[in-house]
Amino acid sequence: MHRIAFALLLACSAPVAFAQAQKAPAPAYEPSVGQEGKDVVWVPTPQVLVDKMLDMAKVTTKDFLMDLGSGDGRTVITAAKRGVRALGVEYNPDMVELSRRNAEKEGVAKLATFVKADLFETDFSKATVITMFLLPDINLQLRPKILDLKPGTRIVSNTFTMGEWIADDTQNVEKGCGSSWCTALLWIVPAKTAGTWQTPHGELVLKQQFQMLAGTLRTGGKTLALKGKVRGDEVSFTAGGREYRGRMNGSQLELR
Numbered sequence: 001m002h003r004i005a006f007a008l009l010l011a012c013s014a015p016v017a018f019a020q021a022q023k024a025p026a027p028a029y030e031p032s033v034g035q036e037g038k039d040v041v042w043v044p045t046p047q048v049l050v051d052k053m054l055d056m057a058k059v060t061t062k063d064f065l066m067d068l069g070s071g072d073g074r075t076v077i078t079a080a081k082r083g084v085r086a087l088g089v090e091y092n093p094d095m096v097e098l099s100r101r102n103a104e105k106e107g108v109a110k111l112a113t114f115v116k117a118d119l120f121e122t123d124f125s126k127a128t129v130i131t132m133f134l135l136p137d138i139n140l141q142l143r144p145k146i147l148d149l150k151p152g153t154r155i156v157s158n159t160f161t162m163g164e165w166i167a168d169d170t171q172n173v174e175k176g177c178g179s180s181w182c183t184a185l186l187w188i189v190p191a192k193t194a195g196t197w198q199t200p201h202g203e204l205v206l207k208q209q210f211q212m213l214a215g216t217l218r219t220g221g222k223t224l225a226l227k228g229k230v231r232g233d234e235v236s237f238t239a240g241g242r243e244y245r246g247r248m249n250g251s252q253l254e255l256r
């Protein structure tokens with residue numbers, strides 16, 4: 001009799017147990033360092049370097065930051081904690097979901113958003129700051145698009161360079177960073193200044209390679225060789241031992 005009752009009890013409780021097993025939440029997605037990505041594997045930027053990258057870009061609440069290949073969302077979330085509106089572009093949908101959960105947990109989901117997209121098909125022309133940890137050849141592929149961004153846009157890369165476009169600033173982090181991925185590079189998109197300009201100081205011929213300027217200034221009956229730099233819209237050069245400064249106002253060079 002007891003055995004029958006026990007069998008009945010077991011038969012009745014089995015569907016409940018099954019239903020409970022069905023309802024158990026799926027284990028949280030755990031990414032693993034080095035996992036495949038579309039064009040680059042996932043390796044997270046050490047948090048101290050994320051902080052350094054944002055410091056170097058001098059982010060403010062007026063900025064709109066985009067992280068190309070945003071991984072677990074750490075750069076976007078850190079920027080959002082500084083009050084910056086930030087968007088992560090990430091191809092792996094699981095990483096996008098993980099980033100959204102991380103942003104929720106950190107209480108910055110309003111400022112830190114994520115999109116599942118291919119960075120090569122993404123319009124980043126609205127960004128005022130771009131962060132990335134990709135690869136040198138990907139940086140090179142993106143370079144023409146980056147050079148067409150609004151002058152003054154800041155680009156910060158973990159470790160990888162932009163070919164012959166030398167960084168405006170390079171900093172290493174030692175404390176709190178492991179043995180690798182501890183270098184941040186900053187570029188400031190230069191205005192396009194090449195050409196011949198009539199200025200109050202004479203005729204100026206500028207040749208530009210990225211942010212570097214060379215050329216001549218015809219002044220006081222002499223043609224002087226010049227060397228200079230463009231930092232966003234700001235132009236500066238030295239000719240005949242004198243320093244000149246100016247700025248690109250749209251397509252016009254205003255030399256002071």
Ligand SMILES: C[S@@+](CC[C@H](N)C(=O)[O-])C[C@H]1O[C@@H](n2cnc3c(N)ncnc32)[C@H](O)[C@@H]1O
Pocket residue numbers: 036037038039040041042043044045067068069070071072073074075089090091092095117118119120132133134158
């Ligand atoms: C080296 S991780 C950097 C992650 C994050 N930016 C960071 O610094 O911690 C590169 C990331 O780019 C993503 N990725 C690779 N190819 C991509 C593509 N074509 N479009 C968008 N994301 C991509 C990978 O899934 C990976 O999460």
